[in-house]
Amino acid sequence: MKLNAEEQAMLAGELGPVRQAAIAHQIKVGEFFGAADMVPVSQSHIMADTESLGEAGVEWLESLTKNGGKERVVRIPTITDPRGTDFNKAKQLGQTDQMISLERRAIAAFVKMGVSMTDTCINYQTIMAPGFGEHVAFGDTGVVIYSNSICGARSNFEGGPSALAAGQTGRTPRYGFHLDQHRQPGRRFRINWRPQTLNEWGALGGFIGKHSGNYWEVPVLEGVEGNPGSDSLKHFGAAMASFGSTALFHMVGITPEAIRAQDLNMAHLPVRTIERAEVMALQGSYRVTDEVDVVVFSAPQLSLLEIRDLAALCEDRKFKIPLLAVTSPQVKPDADRMGYTETIESAGGTVFAGMCFYQSYAREIAEVNGWKRLATNSAKMVNILGGYGYTPMLASMEECVAAAETGRLA
Amino acid sequence: MTGKIFTARHAMGQQVEAECLSANDGFSARYDLNRLEGRFSRPAHKLFGQSYHGKILVLDTAKGGVASAWMLYEMKSRNLYPAAIVFNTVNPILAQGAAHAGITMLAGFDVNITEAIASGSRLRIDPAHKTVQVLD
Numbered sequence: 248m249k250l251n252a253e254e255q256a257m258l259a260g261e262l263g264p265v266r267q268a269a270i271a272h273q274i275k276v277g278e279f280f281g282a283a284d285m286v287p288v289s290q291s292h293i294m295a296d297t298e299s300l301g302e303a304g305v306e307w308l309e310s311l312t313k314n315g316g317k318e319r320v321v322r323i324p325t326i327t328d329p330r331g332t333d334f335n336k337a338k339q340l341g342q343t344d345q346m347i348s349l350e351r352r353a354i355a356a357f358v359k360m361g362v363s364m365t366d367t368c369i370n371y372q373t374i375m376a377p378g379f380g381e382h383v384a385f386g387d388t389g390v391v392i393y394s395n396s397i398c399g400a401r402s403n404f405e406g407g408p409s410a411l412a413a414g415q416t417g418r419t420p421r422y423g424f425h426l427d428q429h430r431q432p433g434r435r436f437r438i439n440w441r442p443q444t445l446n447e448w449g450a451l452g453g454f455i456g457k458h459s460g461n462y463w464e465v466p467v468l469e470g471v472e473g474n475p476g477s478d479s480l481k482h483f484g485a486a487m488a489s490f491g492s493t494a495l496f497h498m499v500g501i502t503p504e505a506i507r508a509q510d511l512n513m514a515h516l517p518v519r520t521i522e523r524a525e526v527m528a529l530q531g532s533y534r535v536t537d538e539v540d541v542v543v544f545s546a547p548q549l550s551l552l553e554i555r556d557l558a559a560l561c562e563d564r565k566f567k568i569p570l571l572a573v574t575s576p577q578v579k580p581d582a583d584r585m586g587y588t589e590t591i592e593s594a595g596g597t598v599f600a601g602m603c604f605y606q607s608y609a610r611e612i613a614e615v616n617g618w619k620r621l622a623t624n625s626a627k628m629v630n631i632l633g634g635y636g637y638t639p640m641l642a643s644m645e646e647c648v649a650a651a652e653t654g655r656l657a
Numbered sequence: 658m659t660g661k662i663f664t665a666r667h668a669m670g671q672q673v674e675a676e677c678l679s680a681n682d683g684f685s686a687r688y689d690l691n692r693l694e695g696r697f698s699r700p701a702h703k704l705f706g707q708s709y710h711g712k713i714l715v716l717d718t719a720k721g722g723v724a725s726a727w728m729l730y731e732m733k734s735r736n737l738y739p740a741a742i743v744f745n746t747v748n749p750i751l752a753q754g755a756a757h758a759g760i761t762m763l764a765g766f767d768v769n770i771t772e773a774i775a776s777g778s779r780l781r782i783d784p785a786h787k788t789v790q791v792l793d
Binding site: 272275276278279280281294295296298299300301302303304307386387388403404405406407408409423460461462463488489491492494605606630631633634636 | 667668669683685687688689690691698699700701717718719720721722723724725726727728730731733734735746747748749750752753754756757762
């Protein structure tokens with residue numbers, strides 16, 4: 248890789264050991280992918296829940312903070328993905344003191360490095376959406392796909408170590424979706440119907456992700472009339488990223504790089520028409536029982552408008568089983584102030600902030616609480632939780648709330 | 658296929674020699690593994706129930722989220738990790754995770770590497786030459 252003078256100085260250790268190690272890591276990754284050079288980035292977003300980090304990862308973070316203040320502090324705005332707990336409600340989940348201690352240690356280490364603990368996977372809705380063409384280093388698959396696709400920004404999936412390195416160096420290797428040539432579609436899909444609910448948008452996104460194959464395949468979807476709105480696109484993209492490891496999609500007439508079909512080099516691609524029945528079959532494949540132990544709304548964190556819709560459904564109900572709704576620390580105060588939290592919790596639900604369900608020791612809390620059959624409207628979450636021992640089932644928000652009341656999915 | 662050598666487009670890490678698990682399926686440390694027990698835990702995965710410890714994994718592509726970038730390092734810290742990972746295609750997360758953890762990785766072949774290498778084969782990986790050789 249071609250390094251400029253500042254990058255060479257970092258690699259030589261002239262800006263301290265933290266930046267030296269950071270850029271060395273980035274060069275290793277960049278050379279693996281054939282990056283010609285580095286590109287400056289304006290923001291970094293770090294995924295680092297402690298279930299993923301483990302004791303070893305937290306110790307590694309703490310080792311970085313042993314360096315002097317200037318040497319360890321990030322150089323660009325660097326924010327975080329959800330934590331592995333809501334500290335106010337950890338005991339309710341059944342999390343242990345060790346889990347909580349690990350989270351506090353990780354937070355302390357990040358704060359010492361100047362990282363802003365936003366604890367959210369919906370930063371494009373609540374913190375600062377990137378602009379068209381803006382190079383960033385984002386570290387949540389749902390954040391990357393939304394930023395790349397809806398905002399027209401440029402990011403690869405940046406895992407925790409790489410996102411932190413980008414924060415420390417202010418740049419990232421220029422490969423993948425930072426480059427024009429990787430942003431053209433390789434798969435072309437069409438629908439002649441319109442998803443009606445967030446779970447249907449998620450199921451469609453998951454279907455496209457599955458059929459796109461891998462990270463480097465960029466799908467384009469035709470046939471969507473009128474903008475579906477941010478929350479629908481959030482679920483669509485998050486599921487696509489989860490099912491397919493997809494980092495960028497185009498939606499003709501909707502996303503900024505595909506306002507017109509001729510904006511993309513896609514005429515030569517065969518069209519795969521997706522029927523509604525196929526997407527509903529994907530959703531239905533998870534429905535293996537009617538009994539439900541827990542209802543969870545998470546992955547991604549709920550926007551204020553999703554919380555509002557959920558509260559409306561919870562009004563005058565009494566839940567028989569737990570209903571967990573997870574949002575960001577930025578949304579929670581507004582949800583409280585507007586009465587949505589009280590409405591949900593009066594029905595027996597619980598609103599959590601700053602965490603993500605599947606990043607919160609999901610296997611362990613399932614065992615403690617006796618949760619196995621889980622209902623959610625998040626296609627992303629049903630894709631993930633099978634590996635954690637759950638029987639996840641995908642249904643609409645309305646169906647999930649009704650299931651919280653009866654213990655059964657209709 | 659004994660003795661056959663396959664050349665990758667992308668490589669990192671140290672030389673490794675070990676038995677492999679091969680499957681035309683994806684890989685995500687979060688979605689697919691019980692990392693405490695060192696085995697594949699997602700029921701739909703083709704390697705479900707099998708231990709990955711000390712094995713070279715030969716898989717189609719990296720799947721899912723970003724957690725693997727931390728998790729490979731965490732797995733290695735507990736000495737319960739794959740010896741190397743070989744992919745048809747790889748996403749940045751697995752490459753970043755391999756770089757952070759110091760785990761050998763190859764990716765990008767002219768053949769479907771999961772069909773070319775049988776599970777149970779003993780392999781030698783030479784990242785300097787970007788090759789994987791079937792020993793037996």
